[in-house]
Amino acid sequence: MSALALPLAQLEIRSRTGGTCVSEDGFCPGWIVDNLDRYVQPLLEHIYLTVISVAVGFAISFALALLAHRSGWLTAPVTALTSVLYTIPSIALFLILVPVTGLTALTAIIALVAYTQVFLFRNIINGLVNVPEETKDAARGMGLTDRQVLWRVEMPLAVPEILAGLRIATTSTVNLATLAFFAGAGGLGAQIFQDITFRSNVVVAGGLAILLAALFDLIFLGGQRVATPWRRAAAT
Amino acid sequence: MTAPDNSSGSNATPRSTREAATLEFRGATKRYPGQEAAAVDGLSLTVPAGEILVLVGPSGCGKTTAMRMVNRMIEITEGDILLDERSVRDRAPAELRREIGYVIQQIGLFPHMTIADNVAVVPRLLGWERDRIDARVKELLELVSLGEGTGERYPSQLSGGQRQRVGVARALAADPPLMLMDEPFGAIDPINRERLQNEFLRLQGELRKTIVFVTHDIDEAIKMGDKIAVLRTGGRLAQYASPAELLMYPADEFIEDFVGADRALKRLALQRVRDIDLWRAATVRVGEPIEEARRKIADADIDMPLLVDEHGRPEGWLSERGMTGERVRAELRSRAEPTVELDDVLRDALADLIESEVHYSPVVDAEGCVAGVLSLEVISQTLQIPPDQVRTGPDLVAPGDEAVAGSEAPSR
Ligand SMILES: Nc1ncnc2c1ncn2[C@@H]1O[C@H](COP(=O)(O)OP(=O)(O)OP(=O)(O)O)[C@@H](O)[C@H]1O
Ligand SMILES: [Mg+2]
Numbered sequence: 001m002s003a004l005a006l007p008l009a010q011l012e013i014r015s016r017t018g019g020t021c022v023s024e025d026g027f028c029p030g031w032i033v034d035n036l037d038r039y040v041q042p043l044l045e046h047i048y049l050t051v052i053s054v055a056v057g058f059a060i061s062f063a064l065a066l067l068a069h070r071s072g073w074l075t076a077p078v079t080a081l082t083s084v085l086y087t088i089p090s091i092a093l094f095l096i097l098v099p100v101t102g103l104t105a106l107t108a109i110i111a112l113v114a115y116t117q118v119f120l121f122r123n124i125i126n127g128l129v130n131v132p133e134e135t136k137d138a139a140r141g142m143g144l145t146d147r148q149v150l151w152r153v154e155m156p157l158a159v160p161e162i163l164a165g166l167r168i169a170t171t172s173t174v175n176l177a178t179l180a181f182f183a184g185a186g187g188l189g190a191q192i193f194q195d196i197t198f199r200s201n202v203v204v205a206g207g208l209a210i211l212l213a214a215l216f217d218l219i220f221l222g223g224q225r226v227a228t229p230w231r232r233a234a235a236t
Numbered sequence: 237m238t239a240p241d242n243s244s245g246s247n248a249t250p251r252s253t254r255e256a257a258t259l260e261f262r263g264a265t266k267r268y269p270g271q272e273a274a275a276v277d278g279l280s281l282t283v284p285a286g287e288i289l290v291l292v293g294p295s296g297c298g299k300t301t302a303m304r305m306v307n308r309m310i311e312i313t314e315g316d317i318l319l320d321e322r323s324v325r326d327r328a329p330a331e332l333r334r335e336i337g338y339v340i341q342q343i344g345l346f347p348h349m350t351i352a353d354n355v356a357v358v359p360r361l362l363g364w365e366r367d368r369i370d371a372r373v374k375e376l377l378e379l380v381s382l383g384e385g386t387g388e389r390y391p392s393q394l395s396g397g398q399r400q401r402v403g404v405a406r407a408l409a410a411d412p413p414l415m416l417m418d419e420p421f422g423a424i425d426p427i428n429r430e431r432l433q434n435e436f437l438r439l440q441g442e443l444r445k446t447i448v449f450v451t452h453d454i455d456e457a458i459k460m461g462d463k464i465a466v467l468r469t470g471g472r473l474a475q476y477a478s479p480a481e482l483l484m485y486p487a488d489e490f491i492e493d494f495v496g497a498d499r500a501l502k503r504l505a506l507q508r509v510r511d512i513d514l515w516r517a518a519t520v521r522v523g524e525p526i527e528e529a530r531r532k533i534a535d536a537d538i539d540m541p542l543l544v545d546e547h548g549r550p551e552g553w554l555s556e557r558g559m560t561g562e563r564v565r566a567e568l569r570s571r572a573e574p575t576v577e578l579d580d581v582l583r584d585a586l587a588d589l590i591e592s593e594v595h596y597s598p599v600v601d602a603e604g605c606v607a608g609v610l611s612l613e614v615i616s617q618t619l620q621i622p623p624d625q626v627r628t629g630p631d632l633v634a635p636g637d638e639a640v641a642g643s644e645a646p647s648r
Pocket of ligand 2: 301
């Protein structure tokens with residue numbers, strides 16, 4: 001855990017060795033190949049932050065959406081709250097939380113979870129609301145209980161929108177996690193800002209963040225195809 | 237399916253094993269919260285087991301509300317509804333609904349399930365075994381004329397007519413003793429609607445379910461209903477009668493209007509050619525003495541002699557020249573077309589006349605022998621006969637005393 005808690009104070013430009021390319025802050029393939037291993041730890045931290053934040057964020061928004069879906073009136077206030085949260089600048093949010101939870105991964109995760117809500121809650125609730133009325137009516141008319149209607153009809157039909165929400169939330173989290181080092185949570189952002197003038201460093205760390213976002217996107221896209229065979233059928 | 241053992245396998249599964257239910261509305265009333273007027277007001281009527289009750293009336297008159305009270309999709313405010321003499325209010329809604337087939341206009345198939353899974357929903361809820369469900373699904377898809385392989389497809393891959401067939405199959409899955417159908421064919425184009433109606437009537441001939449069928453189309457009501465309940469705005473029963481009674485004895489002006497100015501024409505659909513007084517024909521044979529032929533013409537209602545063969549089958553209308561000389565000669569003015577049969581429905585016979593652009597045509601019996609002549613005049617006279625003197629085909633309408641009594645809403 002200590003590796004994740006990289007204090008802000010340690011953010012100083014490290015000395016690096018190499019030829020003129022390196023000393024001139026250039027893009028140096030040779031240096032990159034020799035120094036790839038320094039990116040492993042930040043990458044793992046980044047993945048850790050993203051996965052935990054999205055997972056916790058999904059659990060919270062899912063529970064909220066179920067409550068809101070049942071009650072009806074809860075949807076509007078929760079939606080408003082999540083939008084307000086999202087408008088708080090991320091660095092500000094990290095810094096607000098530091099006095100409470102310290103320079104820890106927890107601080108970063110709390111903030112990242114808060115930012116996922118706007119996408120996840122909205123998409124889950126929309127997915128449920130967009131299930132056609134006649135489909136629900138038929139389900140109830142055939143003798144499905146409310147719980148069966150929810151889990152056998154509404155939820156499966158909401159899957160495409162829920163997965164779409166997860167995709168946006170994950171991409172956004174990968175993005176925001178590059179600022180997690182403000183909360184002392186490390187990640188690829190820490191690596192970038194450690195030596196922001198060195199082009200090779202920025203390209204590798206930034207590139208890894210982009211690749212990570214793309215990879216998560218692909219995983220969800222694949223999941224969507226597997227989970228919704230009826231959608232592919234409709235297209236043929 | 238190799239073993240001819242009839243204790244297992246789909247072939248041994250009867251299409252319907254459950255008795256149809258009787259359904260009774262007993263002063264059933266629905267008042268929606270915050271509304272002064274009732275949506276359904278004291279509806280009382282009984283549907284015998286195995287019959288189709290059609291609820292018909294103008295938009296907003298409470299048809300859907302009346303229907304949905306039966307499976308408690310809408311709670312009854314006052315009164316009661318009894319299914320096989322047991323109040324639906326005493327039943328748990330979900331359990332009750334699994335025993336009642338449910339078809340709606342928008343069909344409401346589950347888009348994420350294959351057709352087979354859609355049909356299997358209620359059997360699964362009821363905990364049937366897999367083999368039994370598979371066999372039942374196969375049988376039902378056949379029953380509603382959906383081909384092999386439809387089961388694996390998704391609803392989005394079917395046409396509107398096919399989807400509605402699936403909707404009917406799904407409602408029939410657990411062999412319910414009662415079916416509720418809310419404008420089931422309302423969203424289908426006219427040609428396919430007619431086909432679905434006919435298919436459904438054929439199916440019902442086999443299954444004999446008790447059915448509540450909602451429509452706003454009076455023609456559909458007349459076609460589908462064993463009994464028709466006409467509701468007026470405010471959810472009050474205006475008339476509860478068989479289709480023929482409704483056409484012949486509309487209870488009041490509202491019903492008369494609703495049934496339409498063409499109710500006389502609709503009535504023709506309920507009578508057969510044999511039910512009306514035809515013109516007598518002058519049937520003559522080749523070689524018959526002219527005097528005899530002239531005498532026949534004098535006795536007939538039409539002065540055009542009809543030439544028949546030795547068995548009495550019509551050959552054609554004789555021309556003037558055929559009547560010159562000593563004996564009748566085979567000189568035709570026109571062939572005897574179209575030929576109407578005694579068993580033809582009057583409306584179809586009229587259509588034949590109009591289509592062939594003739595004013596009259598010979599009517600033949602089952603052997604093909606001339607039984608009389610049907611003319612436009614005969615039909616128009618039929619339409620002027622007061623309703624209580626109309627003779628109708630026994631299979632098209634059940635005549636008798638209850639016809640008159642039925643013109644009033646039963647008071648219970
Ligand atoms: N859920 C509801 N809440 C309040 N009023 C309702 C509700 N459902 C129906 N009504 C009212 O009750 C009356 C009867 O409605 P219902 O849907 O039973 O009519 P309908 O005969 O089926 O009409 P249509 O032919 O248009 O389908 C209408 O005046 C309608 O506005
Ligand atoms: Mg309706």
